Amino acid sequence: MNQTNEIILIKISGEDKPGVTSSLTSIIAKYDATILDIGQADIHNSLSLGILFKSTQKDSGFILKELLFKASELGVSVRFNPISDEDYNKWVSMQGKNRYIVTLLGRNISAKLISSVSQVLALQGLNIDTITRLTGRVPLEEDALTKASVEMSVRGTPKDKQFLQSEFLRLSQELGYDISFQEDNLFRRNRRLICFDMDSTLIETEVIDELAERAGVGEQVRAITESAMRGEIDFCESFKQRVALLKGLDESVMEDIANNLPIMEGADRVLNILKKYGYKIAILSGGFTYFGNSLKKRFGVDYVYANELEIVDGKLTGRYLGDIVDGKRKAELLRLIAQIENLDLQQVIAVGDGANDLPMLNCAGLGIAFHAKPKVKENAKQSISSIGLDGVLYLLGFKDSYIEV
Numbered sequence: 144m145n146q147t148n149e150i151i152l153i154k155i156s157g158e159d160k161p162g163v164t165s166s167l168t169s170i171i172a173k174y175d176a177t178i179l180d181i182g183q184a185d186i187h188n189s190l191s192l193g194i195l196f197k198s199t200q201k202d203s204g205f206i207l208k209e210l211l212f213k214a215s216e217l218g219v220s221v222r223f224n225p226i227s228d229e230d231y232n233k234w235v236s237m238q239g240k241n242r243y244i245v246t247l248l249g250r251n252i253s254a255k256l257i258s259s260v261s262q263v264l265a266l267q268g269l270n271i272d273t274i275t276r277l278t279g280r281v282p283l284e285e286d287a288l289t290k291a292s293v294e295m296s297v298r299g300t301p302k303d304k305q306f307l308q309s310e311f312l313r314l315s316q317e318l319g320y321d322i323s324f325q326e327d328n329l330f331r332r333n334r335r336l337i338c339f340d341m342d343s344t345l346i347e348t349e350v351i352d353e354l355a356e357r358a359g360v361g362e363q364v365r366a367i368t369e370s371a372m373r374g375e376i377d378f379c380e381s382f383k384q385r386v387a388l389l390k391g392l393d394e395s396v397m398e399d400i401a402n403n404l405p406i407m408e409g410a411d412r413v414l415n416i417l418k419k420y421g422y423k424i425a426i427l428s429g430g431f432t433y434f435g436n437s438l439k440k441r442f443g444v445d446y447v448y449a450n451e452l453e454i455v456d457g458k459l460t461g462r463y464l465g466d467i468v469d470g471k472r473k474a475e476l477l478r479l480i481a482q483i484e485n486l487d488l489q490q491v492i493a494v495g496d497g498a499n500d501l502p503m504l505n506c507a508g509l510g511i512a513f514h515a516k517p518k519v520k521e522n523a524k525q526s527i528s529s530i531g532l533d534g535v536l537y538l539l540g541f542k543d544s545y546i547e548v
Contacts (some may be wrong), residue, residue: 390461409531
């Protein structure tokens with residue numbers, strides 16, 4: 144004789160302590176019930192546990208009765224909700240919907256940020272399944288290097304993906320946070336190569352400006368840079384003019400600058416952690432190999448492609464060797480390294496701050512504009528402006544609890 148089954152959702156809340164989950168699930172197990180779904184969260188020692196199970200009508204009454212007694216004994220509250228077969232099947236059918244990850248970054252996480260982001264998601268027809276804190280617990284007394292990150296897993300199909308992303312960009316600018324929206328797919332969890340720009344990304348300075356100051360031509364170099372930014376001359380021409388002004392500078396000056404490069408906040412952490420987890424690391428820079436190789440030795444970088452200054456008798460000649468590494472060349476090099484490493488471009492991350500980084504940012508599966516100008520941020524897939532370079536880790540889904548080094 145077939146017995147009628149029931150589906151019941153139980154929700155437990157109260158002070159978290161060892162043995163709560165074990166004690167309650169052992170009652171369900173005693174009646175050979177089937178767990179259809181389970182989720183548990185702990186916030187400030189406060190437990191929230193949900194269990195969806197199926198049992199026979201004959202057994203369900205005994206299960207609920209025993210759960211009530213055990214919950215009272217443990218000092219937690221329990222609520223029951225019967226679920227119809229229709230509602231359950233509808234819930235199951237939703238699992239095939241598109242999934243996205245929304246990552247929030249900042250020095251802290253404000254209620255206004257959560258409210259604004261969740262409102263945008265709701266208006267786009269997206270449902271938040273889970274919210275997870277990626278960073279460690281935030282101290283009450285924040286300092287300049289405090290960082291916070293929260294990840295939302297959302298389900299559904301956006302009504303207007305482009306509008307959604309523009310709204311997130313607007314909120315980022317208004318509230319001073321970073322908001323990332325990524326498709327949750329296999330590639331996101333299997334990225335293996337990261338390509339960094341160097342100047343103003345891995346290091347806090349533009350090396351050519353440092354060299355120019357030491358050569359006494361700082362103002363002239365800045366004027367050429369500004370002309371290039373106005374679009375009056377292209378990158379390659381500006382590069383040639385600036386390098387020519389460095390003629391006669393002693394190589395010892397380069398060595399001194401290389402030994403004292405100001406490392407970007409979070410750069411050492413992201414490089415060490417990604418190296419530890421098997422990522423290949425490349426520097427693709429419009430700067431100079433001399434300084435890229437210095438970082439390579441320091442951090443174990445796998446590839447360095449930049450511009451090589453000609454040195455004769457210990458002095459710069461004002462010329463360079465080989466092809467200029469501009470934006471187009473960076474994208475070509477990214478593709479080349481991915482091919483060498485036998486990786487799909489979707490498995491590649493690119494990080495940079497300037498307009499000449501956009502080709503490689505748009506070529507990579509995950510392109511991140513780092514502390515970039517508004518125009519670069521608007522044209523990049525993702526951006527980080529509120530915290531240091533280790534914010535990249537949170538866009539990859541890393542949690543502080545298992546990546547501390």
